[in-house]
Amino acid sequence: xxxxxxxxxxxxxxxxxxxxxxxxxxVGISALHWLQQHPGGGIVSLFMLxxxxxxxxRLIATINIQEKHSSLHITASHPRDSAVYICAVRLLTxxxxxxxxxxxxxxxx
Amino acid sequence: xxxVSQHPSRVICKSGTSVKIECRSLDFQATTMFWYRxxxxxxxxxxxxxxxxxxxxxxxxxxxxKFLINHASLTLSTLTVTSAHPEDSSFYICSASIGTNYGYxxxxxxxxxxx
Numbered sequence: 236x237x238x239x240x241x242x243x244x245x246x247x248x249x250x251x252x253x254x255x256x257x258x259x260x261x262v263g264i265s266a267l268h269w270l271q272q273h274p275g276g277g278i279v280s281l282f283m284l285x286x287x288x289x290x291x292x293r294l295i296a297t298i299n300i301q302e303k304h305s306s307l308h309i310t311a312s313h314p315r316d317s318a319v320y321i322c323a324v325r326l327l328t329x330x331x332x333x334x335x336x337x338x339x340x341x342x343x344x
Numbered sequence: 345x346x347x348v349s350q351h352p353s354r355v356i357c358k359s360g361t362s363v364k365i366e367c368r369s370l371d372f373q374a375t376t377m378f379w380y381r382x383x384x385x386x387x388x389x390x391x392x393x394x395x396x397x398x399x400x401x402x403x404x405x406x407x408x409x410k411f412l413i414n415h416a417s418l419t420l421s422t423l424t425v426t427s428a429h430p431e432d433s434s435f436y437i438c439s440a441s442i443g444t445n446y447g448y449x450x451x452x453x454x455x456x457x458x459x
């Protein structure tokens with residue numbers, strides 16, 4: 236069993252739709268990251284969360300530490316949002332990260 | 345914001361040769377850098393943690409004599425894949441810590457193909 240589970244694995248949406256990607260983890264963490272990986276491979280760090288909620292533009296990330304769950308929401312989705320979204324958790328001690336296998340999002344015009 | 349520049353973005357090399365990948369922090373000092381590998385359709389896997397001025401810490405199963413990591417300055421870490429084999433073909437990416445409260449930033453990755 237992976238320490239970090241993401242759902243769904245693949246997601247296709249129409250432009251303008253509200254999108255939610257979920258991440259559950261089973262270990263104690265100091266922080267959770269949401270990353271965006273474009274087809275060329277480059278990775279962009281979207282959010283780092285240790286509690287509550289963060290918003291950046293059309294992206295919103297929430298985390299519930301007690302339930303060990305985080306969600307990434309995209310409002311008014313756009314084709315340029317098409318990418319793989321990866322949830323990564325940093326363990327309480329040290330620098331070890333565990334990564335989810337990613338959610339591949341395709342937004343259709 | 346904090347930027348990590350990674351070069352090259354793509355490299356093709358022959359079996360048996362060595363390839364060096366550089367990660368440079370452009371506007372901050374990175375005392376710790378992390379090297380990851382990603383095989384097709386798989387998640388990122390941590391290979392090693394690189395600390396400035398000391399030996400890198402390798403994850404289980406990663407050959408330290410094959411993947412040489414040097415972190416000689418606060419702004420540069422290098423990963424050298426020695427005697428590359430086709431099974432080393434992968435996507436390699438680095439990240440750097442920009443302070444406990446500031447998270448991590450990632451390089452743009454290097455796609456290595458060994459022929």
